[in-house]
Amino acid sequence: MPPAPEAARPPAAPDDPVERAAIAAALARGATRGRLLEILLEVRDAKGGSGISEPGLRAVADRLGLFPSEAYEVATAFPAVNYATARPYATGERCGDLVCALLHGAGGTGVCRNRCDGERPQPAPRGFAAYRAAGGYAMAGRLMADPAAAAEVLGRIDAHQAVGRAGVGFPVAEKWRQVMAAEGTPVVIVNGDEGELAIFKDRFILENEPHGVIEAALVAARTVGADRVFLYVRDDYAPIHAILRRALEEVAAAGLAEGLALELRRSGGAFICGEETALIASLEGRPARPAERPPFPTARGYLGRPTLLHNVETFYRITAAWGGAPGAPAAALLHPETRLHSVSGRVRAPGPKPVRRLARLADLVEIAGGMAEGHALGGMVIGGSSGTLVTADDCRRPLAELLAAGLRLGTGGAIVLGAADDPRAVAARMAAYLARESCGQCGPCRVGTAKAAQALAGAGALDRPLLDDLATVMGEASLCALGRNAGRFLGRLSTLADPTP
Structure with a gap:
């Protein structure tokens, strides 16, 4: 939606009366450019999850003194806005990301949005x-x-x-x-x-x-x-x-x-x-x-x-x-030695686990109720979407040894894998997540994450020279931490086995 000359612009007024009222109410709470994303989300909420229309977006842009293209950029940069999409951000039951795919298969979309840690009680915050x-x-x-x-x-x-x-x-x-x-x-x-x-x-x-x-x-x-x-x-x-x-x-x-x-x-x-x-x-x-x-x-x-x-x-x-x-x-x-781990995957009781002085990664399995029925420990993904795939044997080693060897716990994520889970398929889904979430601003990340996801998802032997090159380029030339961490993630895949012919 490029900027249109003033004379060529249609009247900035959506046909839907619900949307018109929602826009007016959102703007009344603050008609500043800084609130643009919040305004779009408020309109979406008022419409029951449906994103703002093109005439509605033009109306908001006019009121905020923006070119339509500026409002369009924001509306399409954030999936939660649900602008012009056939796959809304928060409908359905499953997201299809790594943990959801492990537990339910790859076909889901929806509200768990890569949390996938099971049913939770209603929040009971301290007042x-x-x-x-x-x-x-x-x-x-x-x-x-x-x-x-x-x-x-x-x-x-x-x-x-x-x-x-x-x-x-x-x-x-x-x-x-x-x-x-x-x-x-x-x-x-x-x-x-x-x-x-x-x-x-x-x-x-x-x-x-x-x-x-x-x-x-x-x-x-x-x-x-x-x-x-x-x-x-x-x-x-x-x-x-x-x-x-x-x-x-x-x-x-x-x-x-x-x-x-x-x-x-x-x-x-x-x-x-x-x-x-x-x-x-x-x-x-x-x-x-x-x-x-x-x-x-x-x-x-x-x-x-x-x-x-x-x-x-x-x-x-x-x-x-x-x-x-x-x-x-x-x-x-509040105790400095306590670390909060987000444990999910093939465990009986996933969720947030405050742990003091964790001795081994394998201990997180017991803290999370043990392995799910029918599964043996196959390893873990530590540190999120650009984290490290840790083998089952390494999970049983002292954590201090792994940290000394360069393992990063990051923000404390631990996705527990079963022995039957394919590490390459796990790595491919992680790479696909990074490719999807790249903002696309810099070439090393935009192109590198897509090529990595494609290489890992393919059949046959891994193209290790390609993965090594991608790791170097993304790790050294990406604009922000997403691309640099994606490069480090690829660099840590050297022990990933090729599929059996």
């Missing part, structure tokens, strides 16, 4: 009063009364040796200091998009302890001098949206958000939004495409302002630096 009674919001209140306490907060985080939990492990206090040293008024973003394959740790935290995450964001905002906080959460985490909206209302009613704008935003179903600059682009009303760094978001992020961005787990864990609020199921994570 505002209970959280406060356990000591919550004490530090947030103290910073409101005494801004000079920010130095103490940083000292406590330093002493706690808090690190980011997105897989890189960058020191939290250092990131905060970078934001404080930059020019401009900072912004704080809580990343709850959690688009990684078979990862559901942030969901577990938000379903149980939303106020712990919000308190950490408030403390961060007051420490670095921010005036705005975004909570950016997966679109299909609908129960969590309701939990967070109520929690934010409670915080505002208690006067704890004075001087801060707190806003819940939904992601659009694009895995690339796990990358900081792509996430920021979506909050600005642009397609989710990574930006070259430097400058880093800590210096120039949202609308050019210094931006502090952590994922949900990182924010929640740093409350331990000033005491936290013990008592909820998620509070086990």
